[in-house]
Amino acid sequence: MELTKTSAHAALAVVYLAHHPNEIVQGRQVAASLSIATDSALKILQSLAKRGLIHSHLGRTGGYRLNRSPEAISLLEIVEAIDGPLEAEVPIKSMSSGLSVACEVLRVVCDRAAKQVREELSRATVADLLGGEESQILAQVG
Amino acid sequence: MELTKTSAHAALAVVYLAHHPNEIVQGRQVAASLSIATDSALKILQSLAKRGLIHSHLGRTGGYRLNRSPEAISLLEIVEAIDGPLEAEVPIKSMSSGLSVACEVLRVVCDRAAKQVREELSRATVADLLGGEESQILAQVG
DNA sequence: GTTCCCCTACTCGGATACACTTTGTCCGAGTATGATCGG
């Protein structure tokens, strides 16, 4: 499983917003905390806002804030908001008779693997990323 | 889960060899059955041979043949022979204090997802890809 | 008939050129707030 830079930044951006609840945070601040360019952060935040994960405020005192509680935002939603749907891909069009069956099986296996990844990512919420004692993730690591 | 074109072709190449047991098959034939260039097929076959999944014969009557039984070759081995080790990747170097914990959790989650994928891919063998009635994969799809 | 040599057909593997996706940057446009000016 590999995230893209952008989706990883998106997750951290959401975490940053979660650290400032009930507060409108400018994109510039998010960019600074992630050490990335303001434009890049804005693009990320826009994508998240379009998906309804965060809320954007226009105008002079504008900015972003979390739209739901951290427990209600899964990592899967964040990643899919940025990288698009996370599904199986077998980049092969058609195949001769003897190998077409193998192609199908290949698809089935990849489909299963993708499903596993989706489940794993949907299990982790922003609350888990916050690092509090209530985290369900690190606790299991020991 | 998404394979690259090359790793998908590699899987099909192994299946093709499995369809011709105890027989030395030229790279050219494999290329033809996959409808790809001979050079591309050779590169794939070389990578597989380097990993010991298939055996290469030099010289005039040279070619390739399976080195093990189809049941003993997992899809994971094929994919990793081509695309390299299949592990978690969180492409972020370091992060400010408040977000470093989130980074760690992110890594843990991705690590788990990667592990799931590896398990899924190691469960499928070339024998499953052959499409015989003994396939453990398609049978479960129903 | 045997031996030696060369030719041929294959694999090997590095190098290179191409294509596509991801990433980063820029800029014009829209929007709401606050200040300023005029009534």
Next chain:
DNA sequence: CCGATCATACTCGGACAAAGTGTATCCGAGTAGGGGAAC
């Protein structure tokens, strides 16, 4: 004192440039089997 207008600071989102990675192709080198010539 009140309301309209303007300036400001932010988001929006499309377009573009740069970088990185996956993909395809090329070419010289090495290897082993077969055929032919000489002994």
